[in-house]
Amino acid sequence: MLQVIAPDGAVIRPDLLPDPATRLHLYRQMRRARHFDERGWVLYRQGRLGVFPPFGGMEASQVGTAAALTKDDWLFPTYRDTGAALTLGLPIARTLAYWRTSPHGWHMPADLKVLPFYIPIATQYPQAVGAALAEQRRGTRNVAMAFIGDGGSSEGDFHEALNFAGALNAPCVFILQNNGWAISVPTRHQTRATDLSRRADGYGIPGVRVDGNDALATYHVTREAVERARSGGGPTLIETVTYRIKPHTVADDPTRYRTDADNAGWDAKDPVTRLRVHLLAEGLMTEASEADLLADIAAEFEAALAEADSYPEPTPAEILDHVFAEPTPQLKKQREEILAEHVAQTQAAQGHKEQA
């Protein structure tokens, strides 16, 4: 399992260290992601965010991988990959809107090829193959990156996608975040396999196992995979070995299915702390410059929250929008029904108010 820096920040592979600017960029992105995760919990408890899946502790797995892409590449995130989406440039306000159940969270920026968070498991893997193949057919050098968890790798779509990508030589990078748990089911009950990266062998494509809490390692292997895909070398499966320290969602109670012993040791492997200690030790960051960075990030988040707060709620008939390019006669009729019902209810409410 590849590591570039140890949990205590010490350099293990000096030959693989990215340049200082990249290391600082990765730290900034991990901090942005963690800030979202931490503020998200608070907002949820305040009733200002809906149920969302936290990802704190998995920042290196998401940021180090997504940072290897450019804006011309595709990103297919699962519901737990907010950190990856933010890294590629998904606006915080849109992300908050998504987890607030607002349709404004479904409006993706036109300059970004990041798909909405996928709720069904593994279905996005074959789709990433198709997007990658389309880029290849159109003669670009763009790639597609798709995320999945260890539980998702049990799904048939995972295996079909790896097989398709290999057989069709699609420029695709598959990230398998092995975070130990599929809600309550530990990986050992999910599969008898112990090294999930070796699943790539069955499809004739490279498989790489990397410390998923080491952002410099995840960045290194993903950049190699992206370069290979861009230059026609085909797909790669990358297993990032990490841990879901937090519950499955903010509404989940993990004490029902796991013990302190399960979690033991993972705090010491925290990806943000690991890179922080390294940057401070190398003199690339000072406590003062870090304080400025954190202030920047907090301000950016609060501005985005204000923007999300300003998004209007949808009107009732909007639920029928965007089904087809042109609404069918049936949809037009149903729209009239909703509008009439809305008017009737509004009038009834007014009448009730007047009576009172």
Place this chain on the structure above:
Amino acid sequence: MSAPTTPAPHPTTHRTMTMVAAINDALDVALGADNTVHIFGEDVGVMGGVFRATDGLQAKYGEARVFDTPLAEAGIVGMGIGMGLAGLKPIAEIQFAGFLYPALDQILSHLGRFRHRTRSRYHLPMVIRAPYGGGVHTPEQHADSPEAILAHTPGVKVVIPSTPTDAKGLLLSAINDPDPVFFFEPIKLYRSTKEDVPVGDYRIPIGKARLVTQGDDVTVICYGGMVEVAQKAAAAAQAAGIGVEVIDLRTLVPMDTDTVLASVAKTGRAVIVTEAPRTAGFHSEIAAVIAEEAIEHLRAPIVRVTGYDAPYPPFTAVEDVYRPNPVRVAKAIRQVMNY
């Protein structure tokens, strides 16, 4: 004496084709007109498909545009979704409609709702072609009629032709539609009839039913493989003095309710024919629309002639029991006449 002259050939605007040839012709036109069109599936390349619907297309357009995939339907549809997201026009062939089921997750979770869940930032101009239906003594799972599952899926269109001309015209409309379209091809009719089909880019709009025969007494609503069955029953009824109006829906989603309701308003009687299982089939939707919108015109209860609530039987000797035939349709016509 002057030498006999050969008459100048008429400009050819039509060519005689079977339905499968008309489908091949439509695919050829689409590939030739738009280089974002890509065809893929199992055996569609060198082999030209198990029914030869893609015959010769790989040789003409190359392996990048017409290609074989691994044998996995979820992968085929899922990959097609990704291709559509990234700006191509994917046309997937599912070898038999009864093999569509492994891909239902991709269809129900994504294909139908991608426009909705991205507020039209992405749309999927994808066509999924699948031979469907019985009547040709196929093995298990080769004769299913799963159209109701798709018709019940928001965001996808469902088209089922019953003639070579319709197959070509509707398929080209499907390929040029901005939204996903399921195109079910009745296996029974692939090669059983020929007709003169317009050459070139010929289109029939999606969502318009076809009046097959006119009559004042009974409306028979059907589509796909059941149209010829209904026509035979209508001819027999006509001989007995009953005027039967046969409507070929052509498109289940969106359904042309206006044509159905206008006919039922005229005849006051409705028989609906499909070869799908009885419970919760698309025929039930048609019956519900008539009941909701035209019940005051009805002179008899609506009658459905359908398959049964059992898997389609691959038993040649009794297949015809399951699949509606002209005798059963004629009986239903008599039933609504004699009510």
